[in-house]
Amino acid sequence: MIIEKYNNEEGSYPRWFIIKFTGILEHAQQLDLHFVFSSRCIQMIKEVFYQRQEILKREKLLDDCNHIPLLAYLEVLPSMLYVENHEDMIVKSLDNIDGSLFQSPSATASAFMITRNAKCLAYLRNAVQRCPNGVPQKYPLNEELIKLSMVNVIENIGLGEFFGSDIEHVLQQVYRSYEEENIERMPISYLADKLHKDSLAFRMLRMRGHTVSPRSFCWFLNDQETRNHLERNTDSLFLVILSVNRATDLMFPGEQELEEAREYTRNLLEQSRSIDERMIKHELSTPWIARLRHLDHRMWIEDKNSNVLSVGKASFLRLHNRYINKLTYLATRNFLFRQAMYRRELEELTIWVKKWGLNDIGFGREKTTYCYFATATSLPFESAIKVGKLTAKTAILITVADDLFDEEGSLDDLEALTKAVIRWDGDELEGYGKIIFRALDEIVRETTEACRKQHGTDITVQLRNIWGETFEAWLREAVWSKKGHIPSMEEYLHSGMISIAAHTMALSVSCLMEPCFPQQKLNPGKYDTLTISLMIIPRLLNDLQSYQREQEQGKINSVLLHMRNTSGLDIENSIAHIEKIIDSNRKEFLEHVLMDGLSDLPKPCKEIHMSCCKVFEMFFNKKNRYDSDTEMLQDIKKAFYDPVNVNELSEIEPKPLMVHGDDFMMLPLLMNLSPKILEFKRKDKYGAVKTSMCLGRTSHAHKRGIALQPLKIVASQSIRGIAFQPLKIVASQSIVVPMMPTKFAPCFY
Numbered sequence: 001m002i003i004e005k006y007n008n009e010e011g012s013y014p015r016w017f018i019i020k021f022t023g024i025l026e027h028a029q030q031l032d033l034h035f036v037f038s039s040r041c042i043q044m045i046k047e048v049f050y051q052r053q054e055i056l057k058r059e060k061l062l063d064d065c066n067h068i069p070l071l072a073y074l075e076v077l078p079s080m081l082y083v084e085n086h087e088d089m090i091v092k093s094l095d096n097i098d099g100s101l102f103q104s105p106s107a108t109a110s111a112f113m114i115t116r117n118a119k120c121l122a123y124l125r126n127a128v129q130r131c132p133n134g135v136p137q138k139y140p141l142n143e144e145l146i147k148l149s150m151v152n153v154i155e156n157i158g159l160g161e162f163f164g165s166d167i168e169h170v171l172q173q174v175y176r177s178y179e180e181e182n183i184e185r186m187p188i189s190y191l192a193d194k195l196h197k198d199s200l201a202f203r204m205l206r207m208r209g210h211t212v213s214p215r216s217f218c219w220f221l222n223d224q225e226t227r228n229h230l231e232r233n234t235d236s237l238f239l240v241i242l243s244v245n246r247a248t249d250l251m252f253p254g255e256q257e258l259e260e261a262r263e264y265t266r267n268l269l270e271q272s273r274s275i276d277e278r279m280i281k282h283e284l285s286t287p288w289i290a291r292l293r294h295l296d297h298r299m300w301i302e303d304k305n306s307n308v309l310s311v312g313k314a315s316f317l318r319l320h321n322r323y324i325n326k327l328t329y330l331a332t333r334n335f336l337f338r339q340a341m342y343r344r345e346l347e348e349l350t351i352w353v354k355k356w357g358l359n360d361i362g363f364g365r366e367k368t369t370y371c372y373f374a375t376a377t378s379l380p381f382e383s384a385i386k387v388g389k390l391t392a393k394t395a396i397l398i399t400v401a402d403d404l405f406d407e408e409g410s411l412d413d414l415e416a417l418t419k420a421v422i423r424w425d426g427d428e429l430e431g432y433g434k435i436i437f438r439a440l441d442e443i444v445r446e447t448t449e450a451c452r453k454q455h456g457t458d459i460t461v462q463l464r465n466i467w468g469e470t471f472e473a474w475l476r477e478a479v480w481s482k483k484g485h486i487p488s489m490e491e492y493l494h495s496g497m498i499s500i501a502a503h504t505m506a507l508s509v510s511c512l513m514e515p516c517f518p519q520q521k522l523n524p525g526k527y528d529t530l531t532i533s534l535m536i537i538p539r540l541l542n543d544l545q546s547y548q549r550e551q552e553q554g555k556i557n558s559v560l561l562h563m564r565n566t567s568g569l570d571i572e573n574s575i576a577h578i579e580k581i582i583d584s585n586r587k588e589f590l591e592h593v594l595m596d597g598l599s600d601l602p603k604p605c606k607e608i609h610m611s612c613c614k615v616f617e618m619f620f621n622k623k624n625r626y627d628s629d630t631e632m633l634q635d636i637k638k639a640f641y642d643p644v645n646v647n648e649l650s651e652i653e654p655k656p657l658m659v660h661g662d663d664f665m666m667l668p669l670l671m672n673l674s675p676k677i678l679e680f681k682r683k684d685k686y687g688a689v690k691t692s693m694c695l696g697r698t699s700h701a702h703k704r705g706i707a708l709q710p711l712k713i714v715a716s717q718s719i720r721g722i723a724f725q726p727l728k729i730v731a732s733q734s735i736v737v738p739m740m741p742t743k744f745a746p747c748f749y
Contacts, residue, residue: 127139293377
């Protein structure tokens with residue numbers, strides 16, 4: 001039942017729904033339309049009317065307490081509110097710039113019928129001329145905000161890679177127009193859209209390495225009117241608040257404004273009772289840097305509000321239903337295809353683990369699935385297919401070897417294995433050491449062969465040195481543990497940042513991503529600053545979640561060492577100190593990843609470092625998920641096995657197309673073009689699998705594609721000459737056109 005859908009736990013309804021729903025029912029009665037409701041439904045309708053009465057008693061037609069005042073709903077308000085002595089108020093409320101009543105065509109039309117004001121008529125004529133195929137429920141629309149919101153939707157559901165040039169074009173346009181506007185002259189209704197646009201632009205531009213200042217959207221911190229507006233209308237402006245909060249994820253050192261904006265918006269989100277509570281809960285509980293992109297894509301595909309572009313009078317302003325259905329379909333097929341590829345690679349990896357005897361070695365953690373899940377789902381898909389399996393092999397070996405040094409091996413055996421790795425000769429090894437060395441040799445051989453074939457460079461010596469350094473760190477810590485030695489904090493961190501082995505994984509595969517990788521950055525002691533940050537963050541994250549267990553086992557880590565070295569310090573203060581160090585390094589790490597000139601590493605290698613860091617952030621976000629046998633099982637099922645659960649949008653929800661006419665189509669999907677989503681070249685290694693997954697067929701017979709015509713917006717039929725329903729937006733009929741040449745086959749059926 002639609003009414004029940006909007007009823008929250010406290011029995012109340014959204015303000016916009018109360019006003020619009022009751023107004024529509026009253027209009028229907030005036031037109032002699034009769035509806036038959038169940039007794040239960042009648043009770044709920046009575047409750048809605050009662051709540052409207054409370055709103056009308058509590059609120060004035062025009063006040064500063066609401067994002068959208070009552071007067072903005074003029075077309076559905078009871079006539080008694082505006083028949084007597086309110087014409088002057090309506091005229092005074094008209095926008096000085098465009099003559100509208102709160103940028104609402106329907107409310108402005110009602111205002112014109114009441115006042116016959118020339119400004120209203122000019123606004124309506126302009127809207128009809130600018131939007132010849134139908135007027136949206138909000139006009140004028142902030143076109144840059146719509147473009148950025150479109151990009152946001154497409155990237156969130158995992159289709160960004162297919163629209164790379166279009167997205168870049170949009171962002172270049174935004175970047176060129178990136179200048180401060182005079183916010184003092186803006187009405188408050190415009191400021192919310194501006195803040196939304198500015199925060200989206202900041203996040204997207206910074207993610208792509210553009211130099212943008214936090215002041216570009218943090219201006220609201222010094223604007224008390226805007227802050228009051230946000231605080232009074234948290235629920236209706238939650239998209240704006242959420243966007244600002246997300247922008248603060250990309251915080252560099254010394255950016256105090258972002259710190260303040262993050263704390264401010266987090267407090268507002270915690271107070272919000274938005275109907276998208278699940279999304280807000282996810283944002284607050286899981287930091288952006290601890291999320292895996294593959295699972296994030298799934299969450300957005302399944303979220304019925306993922307296509308929301310803005311919030312208007314009638315709840316969400318969305319993409320048109322036909323288009324979001326096509327986008328969702330493509331995103332779903334793309335996700336299912338990736339699931340199939342991941343399952344296939346996981347099967348191959350499992351065979352490899354068994355071949356080298358790492359699965360039944362008899363001690364430690366068996367983490368084959370965990371390792372592949374983390375590496376594959378954190379990387380861009382093409383990178384995951386290229387290096388995901390090799391990265392997982394490295395992670396599996398690191399886990400087994402670390403457990404040997406940590407728990408199982410005697411010092412003599414560990415010293416023998418370490419010396420064998422340093423001289424790279426395992427002939428004299430036996431037992432566990434021999435198994436580990438043989439698998440290690442195979443991994444290094446596979447990596448160096450791939451690098452030689454792809455780029456013509458030999459990195460054998462460098463990789464062996466990195467592994468030798470890692471084994472030496474493991475041995476050093478094993479000696480400390482077995483002999484009861486307490487190192488200094490400097491000694492511990494120097495060894496610990498190596499023994500966590502994050503750099504061992506990241507550097508091994510970075511060489512495969514870029515032919516111009518600076519090989520001197522592979523030498524121990526000469527690592528890039530970005531690599532050093534990657535080594536520090538995971539070590540300290542691990543220490544935060546393992547200090548209790550290690551304290552019980554008589555071992556040491558940074559949390560315990562800091563408390564030991566600082567008299568009178570309790571464990572909570574020690575934890576806070578380590579968290580502060582992590583936060584500082586995290587900001588520096590992000591700056592080196594995103595900005596040019598701070599790191600000598602090529603961009604693809606920076607992405608590998610970023611993915612590796614996000615994996616450790618995910619493993620140690622508030623708990624040690626890696627050591628748990630069950631903690632990540634649900635995520636693994638969602639990533640590899642469970643089908644996507646896509647719920648169709650309700651037809652009753654407003655879904656106007658966010659455009660200003662056919663000349664304002666931002667991306668090929670919304671133009672008279674067939675998108676090149678999920679195309680493949682027939683010579684592609686994975687082409688056949690990809691086509692079968694996306695098209696749901698095994699043959700490659702020529703089909704005919706669908707070209708989308710520009711949208712037409714038509715009003716519902718009027719009764720007695722009066723159109724009382726909100727505008728319904730429909731797409732014109734599609735026409736059949738020839739498919740693209742046989743070299744490509746888009747999955748768009």
